[in-house]
Amino acid sequence: MLFVQHTAALRGFVHALMPDFGRADDIVQETFLTVTKKAADFEPGTNFLGWICTIARFKVLEAGRRQSKSTTLSPDIIESLCACEPEPEASDERLRHLGECLKKLAPQSRQAVEMRYQQAHKPAEIAKRLGWGAESVYVALSRARAMLRECVARKLAEEGL
Amino acid sequence: MSLDAARLERLLDRYLDEGLTDAEKTELEQMLRSEPDARQMFWQHARFHALLRESGAEGRGRELATMALEPKPRNGWRAMGGSIEAARRNAAWVVAAAAVLVAIVGIWLVRRQSASALDQMTSGVAVLTQSVDLEWAPGGESYNAGSALSPGWLRIKSGLAQIEFSDGARLLVEGPAELQIISRGEVFCRGGRLTAQVPQTARGFKVASPQMAVVDLGTAFGFEARDGAAEVDVFEGKVKIADSGAPVPELGAGQAMGVDAKGAWRQFASAVARFPDADAFEKKAASSWERRHQAWQAASEVLRHDPSVLLYYTFQNTSSFERRLPNAVSGADRASDGAIVGCRWAEGRWPGKNALEFKGTGDRVLLEVPGVFDALTLAAWVRVDSLDHNFNSLLMADAFDRGGMHWQITKAGAVKLGLSGAGDFDTGVIFTPERFGQWVHLAVVIDRTGHSVVHYIDGQLMSTRPLKIEVPLGFGRAEVGNWNPSTRHDRTAIRSFNGRMDEMLVFRRALNAEEVRGLARNGPTPQPVSQ
Numbered sequence: 001m002l003f004v005q006h007t008a009a010l011r012g013f014v015h016a017l018m019p020d021f022g023r024a025d026d027i028v029q030e031t032f033l034t035v036t037k038k039a040a041d042f043e044p045g046t047n048f049l050g051w052i053c054t055i056a057r058f059k060v061l062e063a064g065r066r067q068s069k070s071t072t073l074s075p076d077i078i079e080s081l082c083a084c085e086p087e088p089e090a091s092d093e094r095l096r097h098l099g100e101c102l103k104k105l106a107p108q109s110r111q112a113v114e115m116r117y118q119q120a121h122k123p124a125e126i127a128k129r130l131g132w133g134a135e136s137v138y139v140a141l142s143r144a145r146a147m148l149r150e151c152v153a154r155k156l157a158e159e160g161l
Numbered sequence: 162m163s164l165d166a167a168r169l170e171r172l173l174d175r176y177l178d179e180g181l182t183d184a185e186k187t188e189l190e191q192m193l194r195s196e197p198d199a200r201q202m203f204w205q206h207a208r209f210h211a212l213l214r215e216s217g218a219e220g221r222g223r224e225l226a227t228m229a230l231e232p233k234p235r236n237g238w239r240a241m242g243g244s245i246e247a248a249r250r251n252a253a254w255v256v257a258a259a260a261v262l263v264a265i266v267g268i269w270l271v272r273r274q275s276a277s278a279l280d281q282m283t284s285g286v287a288v289l290t291q292s293v294d295l296e297w298a299p300g301g302e303s304y305n306a307g308s309a310l311s312p313g314w315l316r317i318k319s320g321l322a323q324i325e326f327s328d329g330a331r332l333l334v335e336g337p338a339e340l341q342i343i344s345r346g347e348v349f350c351r352g353g354r355l356t357a358q359v360p361q362t363a364r365g366f367k368v369a370s371p372q373m374a375v376v377d378l379g380t381a382f383g384f385e386a387r388d389g390a391a392e393v394d395v396f397e398g399k400v401k402i403a404d405s406g407a408p409v410p411e412l413g414a415g416q417a418m419g420v421d422a423k424g425a426w427r428q429f430a431s432a433v434a435r436f437p438d439a440d441a442f443e444k445k446a447a448s449s450w451e452r453r454h455q456a457w458q459a460a461s462e463v464l465r466h467d468p469s470v471l472l473y474y475t476f477q478n479t480s481s482f483e484r485r486l487p488n489a490v491s492g493a494d495r496a497s498d499g500a501i502v503g504c505r506w507a508e509g510r511w512p513g514k515n516a517l518e519f520k521g522t523g524d525r526v527l528l529e530v531p532g533v534f535d536a537l538t539l540a541a542w543v544r545v546d547s548l549d550h551n552f553n554s555l556l557m558a559d560a561f562d563r564g565g566m567h568w569q570i571t572k573a574g575a576v577k578l579g580l581s582g583a584g585d586f587d588t589g590v591i592f593t594p595e596r597f598g599q600w601v602h603l604a605v606v607i608d609r610t611g612h613s614v615v616h617y618i619d620g621q622l623m624s625t626r627p628l629k630i631e632v633p634l635g636f637g638r639a640e641v642g643n644w645n646p647s648t649r650h651d652r653t654a655i656r657s658f659n660g661r662m663d664e665m666l667v668f669r670r671a672l673n674a675e676e677v678r679g680l681a682r683n684g685p686t687p688q689p690v691s692q
Contacts, residue, residue: 008215015214016207019179046626047585071179077190083563083582084200086646090551091212098216116178117217123178134180142174149209 006049009088013053017060017078020071021120027063031056049088057082093159094152101151109144116141164196173206197562201646285309285595286345287326293446295320296336307544307599315340317353321442330363330377332356333437343369354385356436367403368393372420374403378411383436389422394431450511457514464666465491472497472530472667474641476517481506486517486526499526499641509663510542510600516663517642522655525643530667533633536611538668539568540604540680545592546660548572554656555603556636556665557644564632567644568605569656576616576623578605583630586614588623600663602681607634608671615674620681622674641665 011028018024034055035042042051057078064072072078105113115126123137130137172189175181181189192199287310297303301316310324317336324332327345334340338353347367359366359377366377370386373393380398385391393400394417401411402418408426412418417431464473473489483506486499501517503524509516517526539556551572558565563582571577574592579585591601604617609630616623638645642658666680 011215012208012211015211016204019177019210021214045587045589045624047587050584071181073176073186073193074190077193080563081193081200081203084197084204084561086201086204086208086561087552087567087579089208091215094212095216098212102216113213114217117213120214120217123180138175138178138180141178142171145174145177145206145209145213146170148213152209 006052008091009049010052010056012088012091013085014056014060017057017081018063018072020122023063027056027059030059034059053082053085093156097152097155098148100155101148104151105144105147109140109147112137112140113144113148164192164198166202168192169199169202170206173203177206177210197560201560285311285327287324287342289322290325291321291323291442291446293321293442293449295322298337298339305599305601309595310342311595312342312344315342321437321445323442326363326366328363328366329360330366331358333358333439333442335437350384350386350391352386352388354383354387354436356383356438357381358439369403372404372422372424373407376401376403380414383431383433385436390420392419393417394433394436396431396433447512450513453511454513461489465489467668469668469670470666471532471669472528472665474499474526474662474665476509476663476665477515478506486528496529496531499528501526504642507661509661514663516542516544516661518661519642519658522657523643524657525645526641527638527645528641529638530636532669533564533635534669535633536606536608536669536671537566537634538604538606538670538672538677539566539666540602540668540672540677541665542600542602542663543658544600544661544663545570545597545658547597548574548592549659550655550657552577552644552656553658554640554642554644555658555662556641556667557639557656558636559638559640559645561646564630564634566607566634566636570658576603576605576618578607578614578616580607580614580628580630580634582632583628586616586624586626586628588616588618591618591623597660604672604677604680606671606677609634611671617674617677617681620678636667 007028010031011024014024014027014031015021018027031052035052038055042048060072061075061078064075073081102110102113111130112126115121115129116123121129123141124134126132127134127137132140169189169192172181172185172192175185176189193203289304289306289308289310292306296318298316298318301314304310304315315322315338317334317338317340319336321336322334324334326332330346332348333356335354338355339351340353340355341349341351343349346363346365347369349369351371355368357366357368357377358381359379361379364377364379368375368377368384370384370391371389372386373391375382375384375393378399378401380400381396382400383394383396393402393412395412395414397414399411399413402409404420406424406426407418407420408428409418415431416428418426418428420426461475464470470490474486475489476486484501486501488494488497488499490497503519503521504526505518505520507516507518508514519525541555543555545553548570552567553570553572555568555570557567557569561567561579561581565581567577567579569577569579570592571587574590574596576588576591577585578587586605602617602619604620606613606615606617607628608614609628612628613625614628615625642662644656672680
């Protein structure tokens with residue numbers, strides 16, 4: 001039950017440590033199964049999100065070991081990042097602002113962003129489909145993200161939050 | 162600081178797009194390993210990446226739903242790649258998502274129901290607005306000034322209490338007394354002496370006892386019940402005697418009536434002076450506050466000279482323009498003084514004792530606690546007016562590096578100590594709406610060598626949890642009543658505190674339970690002071 005309340009925060013955590021969306025989704029699923037199985041081990045009153053994130057972290061480390069070319073960071077880095085993870089932020093507002101900000105993107109950047117984040121393609125695949133060079137895709141994605149981050153931050157600020 | 166932010170940003174982008182070369186990965190890891198700021202930036206970028214995915218997956222969810230409804234092939238880049246295998250995987254995912262959705266809706270409904278049940282539970286019918294030297298009978302419930310009172314028994318050992326009912330009736334009760342609040346318009350008095358002041362809005366207010374029940378007709382009257390006997394004295398207006406055996410059905414101003422334990426009635430002239438009145442209440446209150454203030458000053462003087470106190474904010478300003486919050490520790494470095502931003506000076510735990518009020522989202526006190534420690538005790542008197550945000554700050558380190566601490570209250574009302582590198586240490590729910598507006602003493606003892614984090618509320622132990630952390634504790638730059646995530650560039654969630662603070666202490670050692678109880682004593686229920 002508690003799990004459902006925390007899925008958004010858990011997904012945020014997993015996506016940060018596992019940039020491959022397919023694998024990240026698998027890790028969230030596996031975490032869910034493990035949590036269900038071990039539910040009796042959870043001590044009520046303690047930090048549930050912390051507990052499931054610990055489980056997810058092990059799954060990330062496991063997945064990192066299994067991969068030949070690792071897209072994940074080294075275990076010690078993951079460890080120290082987890083130690084300073086900021087508390088999850090409420091995402092509803094941000095999602096709403098993000099929806100508006102996405103509309104402001106130039107059509108080509110928007111296409112790249114949608115292929116990356118909606119269809120979960122890797123940049124190489126996006127380059128192939130759009131007939132761009134690989135570098136152009138990286139540049140388009142990082143510029144779009146920077147612009148969107150800035151746009152969402154401004155909208156949050158305008159709301160007086 | 163040799164952090165090359167532009168380079169870091171580029172490497173983070175590559176990482177998120179799964180395009181790091183081995184050399185770039187090593188470079189990124191080096192930056193993350195050595196620079197706390199780099200780790201902050203990592204989270205900022207990674208969180209945004211996750212948010213984009215969240216938003217994209219939402220879009221995809223809608224798209225899959227449309228595909229399921231109209232299985233015609235669709236043109237353009239939106240088509241899902243065309244592979245049948247992929248479509249099958251997606252279909253399975255839709256079924257799974259639907260199952261989860263059903264579960265979520267179910268849980269949401271259950272939660273909503275229990276939440277609304279809670280709403281009804283919290284509806285008090287009266288408020289304990291003032292108290293003077295109030296002591297509660299052992300074994301019964303005790304309440305602080307500001308407490309909402311629900312129907313139920315109040316057992317007062319001694320002292321004076323002022324209770325205001327939701328309908329507007331006001332009772333001054335003198336202990337010892339045993340009262341049962343029945344509703345917003347009725348009280349049952351088994352024993353004790355009280356004065357009722359009943360405005361027009363509360364006409365019909367009823368005071369009952371085993372022998373006599375009176376119904377107010379717009380008045381002020383005194384009522385006493387003792388050992389089965391009862392008496393009512395009318396000061397103003399009229400009251401109706403609800404018992405059939407009474408010699409007259411109504412009494413006017415200046416009249417009084419009594420009934421003894423055997424049921425014998427008699428009528429006489431009223432004696433106002435026997436009952437608690439507002440003026441006397443005020444006077445007694447003033448002298449009680451005076452005694453408390455003196456006791457507090459004496460205790461405060463001891464704390465000032467305690468060498469284990471790092472930081473002591475008394476919140477006792479001399480001018481309402483005061484913008485500097487001096488660290489009251491004797492001989493303290495002026496650098497440990499707080500800087501007040503926003504905030505208003507207000508009344509503290511009693512008139513004459515001041516507090517700082519935090520209302521606006523920008524209200525805060527900036528400070529610095531230099532050094533690292535093996536143990537710390539944080540203590541504060543707080544009055545929570547409401548919990549507006551997911552996290553409501555008490556004392557929070559700006560940076561959240563290992564060993565850094567975030568002392569805060571969650572929206573649900575639990576006190577949370579977030580200790581970077583060790584996790585979160587939460588109490589159960591403390592601050593329900595009934596507790597809003599009351600002064601509460603909070604303390605948390607973080608002991609690295611004793612391996613524990615212990616929370617106390619009003620001097621009572623609330624939770625003990627094991628602690629394991631490899632680095633020493635510290636704050637560095639920090640804020641009271643707010644949070645400044647200094648190294649983050651985008652806007653972050655608001656964590657401002659809504660309420661007042663009166664005294665905050667940081668000790669460089671682990672206080673034991675007895676010592677914490679001592680700190681909480683100068684508290685809401687004044688201890689008997691020998692006169």
